[in-house]
Amino acid sequence: MSTATVIGGGPAGLFAAETLARAGVDVTVHERKPSPGRRFLLAGHGGLNITHSEPRAPFLTRYGSSADRIAPMLERFGPDDLRAWCAELGEPTFVGSSGRVFPQAFRATPLFRAWLSRLGELGVRLERRSQWCEWDPEGRVLIADATGNTRAVETDVTVFALGGASWPHLGADGAWVGPFRERGVGVTELRPANVGLRVAWSDVFVERFAGAPLKNVSLSVRGSGAAPQRGDAMLTRTGIEGGPVYASGAAVRAALDAAASEGAPCVLEVDLRPDLDADQLRRRLERRRPKDSASTWLRRAVGLDPTSIGLLREADGGALPTEATEMAALIKAVPVTITDTMPIDRAISTAGGIAWSEVDEHLMLRRMPGTFVAGEMLDWEAPTGGYLLQASFSMGAWAADGALAWLGSDAAP
Numbered sequence: 001m002s003t004a005t006v007i008g009g010g011p012a013g014l015f016a017a018e019t020l021a022r023a024g025v026d027v028t029v030h031e032r033k034p035s036p037g038r039r040f041l042l043a044g045h046g047g048l049n050i051t052h053s054e055p056r057a058p059f060l061t062r063y064g065s066s067a068d069r070i071a072p073m074l075e076r077f078g079p080d081d082l083r084a085w086c087a088e089l090g091e092p093t094f095v096g097s098s099g100r101v102f103p104q105a106f107r108a109t110p111l112f113r114a115w116l117s118r119l120g121e122l123g124v125r126l127e128r129r130s131q132w133c134e135w136d137p138e139g140r141v142l143i144a145d146a147t148g149n150t151r152a153v154e155t156d157v158t159v160f161a162l163g164g165a166s167w168p169h170l171g172a173d174g175a176w177v178g179p180f181r182e183r184g185v186g187v188t189e190l191r192p193a194n195v196g197l198r199v200a201w202s203d204v205f206v207e208r209f210a211g212a213p214l215k216n217v218s219l220s221v222r223g224s225g226a227a228p229q230r231g232d233a234m235l236t237r238t239g240i241e242g243g244p245v246y247a248s249g250a251a252v253r254a255a256l257d258a259a260a261s262e263g264a265p266c267v268l269e270v271d272l273r274p275d276l277d278a279d280q281l282r283r284r285l286e287r288r289r290p291k292d293s294a295s296t297w298l299r300r301a302v303g304l305d306p307t308s309i310g311l312l313r314e315a316d317g318g319a320l321p322t323e324a325t326e327m328a329a330l331i332k333a334v335p336v337t338i339t340d341t342m343p344i345d346r347a348i349s350t351a352g353g354i355a356w357s358e359v360d361e362h363l364m365l366r367r368m369p370g371t372f373v374a375g376e377m378l379d380w381e382a383p384t385g386g387y388l389l390q391a392s393f394s395m396g397a398w399a400a401d402g403a404l405a406w407l408g409s410d411a412a413p
């Protein structure tokens with residue numbers, strides 16, 4: 001019987017383990033924490049958004065420049081397969097109003113418990129408090145147990161699924177980057193993704209508007225050419241967060257890099273009325289009654305709420321344009337200067353990771369035949385909406401298939 005060592009007990013690793021065990025491989029999973037799947041379980045706290053129901057073409061665009069690499073993996077194990085898998089585990093799913101898919105229980109715990117018991121039935125051994133450290137000179141993985149004793153593991157095939165570096169106390173802390181780089185594997189810097197942005201709001205603005213939503217706005221990163229992102233954003237004491245902010249992440253990081261090297265600030269432009277163009281806004285704003293204060297004018301003419309008006313004032317240093325054309329232009333692109341992202345340990349996911357050029361079409365490391373990688377440790381990113389977990393599962397299945405193909409090939413030990 002062939003043996004497989006899976007390192008990392010998150011969704012990518014456990015799904016690779018399940019796929020390998022179903023094919024009759026003797027699988028051991030090593031998880032450094034006392035229990036596996038901590039990030040998966042945390043994801044379930046706000047309602048486990050496991051995948052998305054949108055059609056294949058828009059679904060794929062969520063993976064940006066990695067879409068071509070991920071496309072076949074979604075064919076292999078896509079959103080419908082993931083939903084069927086949940087149902088088989090006794091947790092059917094439903095499509096929420098935004099097209100996001102959730103287990104009916106909404107939480108992750110019942111699904112995860114059923115999954116662990118299935119893995120047990122399939123004969124998968126789960127070694128907890130079992131941490132991969134590096135490789136020994138013969139290329140074997142070195143595993144440390146809870147007491148710190150280290151041993152080399154003999155295995156026919158290895159799948160690494162160590163995650164990124166966000167929420168490090170849950171297990172994935174990016175410590176793997178060093179040893180992988182030492183072996184010559186190209187790893188792009190790990191950076192926060194799906195993360196809030198820092199803004200130096202004035203004290204007055206924070207006192208009044210921290211915690212308030214900006215409803216149905218459209219966000220663009222000035223000069224980036226990236227598609228505007230629409231949805232509800234949330235103002236915080238230290239900046240701004242929410243779906244469209246997270247979805248602007250890659251463009252923001254690029255603009256912050258440019259700001260650091262060239263000095264031009266990173267500016268997020270907030271369109272407060274994305275359903276009206278500047279000309280429509282201007283025409284409405286021209287109907288100002290002489291006695292109207294600025295707030296009344298903006299509320300009556302274009303329906304802005306106090307938070308939106310507060311943001312206009314903040315952007316303009318307190319004063320507001322009095323002329324309709326100027327005001328329309330400001331409403332369409334309120335400039336908000338971004339000073340930084342929030343730190344990676346508060347990010348929902350990680351951008352960067354093992355470069356695609358380092359793996360073959362089966363997710364096997366070119367420099368280490370028989371060693372596969374899956375999940376967030378690879379260099380891809382996606383917005384929230386179920387795309388992260390979906391890709392982690394799909395990559396787990398894909399890497400396991402690759403491992404099986406390799407085990408059956410002449411190259412295998």
Ligand SMILES: Cc1cc2nc3c(=O)[nH]c(=O)nc-3n(C[C@H](O)[C@H](O)[C@H](O)COP(=O)(O)OP(=O)(O)OC[C@H]3O[C@@H](n4cnc5c(N)ncnc54)[C@H](O)[C@@H]3O)c2cc1C
Binds near residue numbers: 131349375377384392
């Ligand atoms: C607050 C929050 C909410 C989220 N909500 C959603 C959501 O609703 N929908 C969605 O699609 N995604 C969501 N995500 C993202 C999703 O959880 C991740 O994309 C996904 O868990 C990545 O899976 P993975 O298996 O690649 O990595 P991980 O889940 O991070 O698993 C990696 C595992 O490897 C272990 N490990 C690391 N190093 C070692 C080592 N040296 N030895 C042994 N084990 C090791 C870790 O302990 C961990 O268990 C959320 C994330 C967060 C933080």
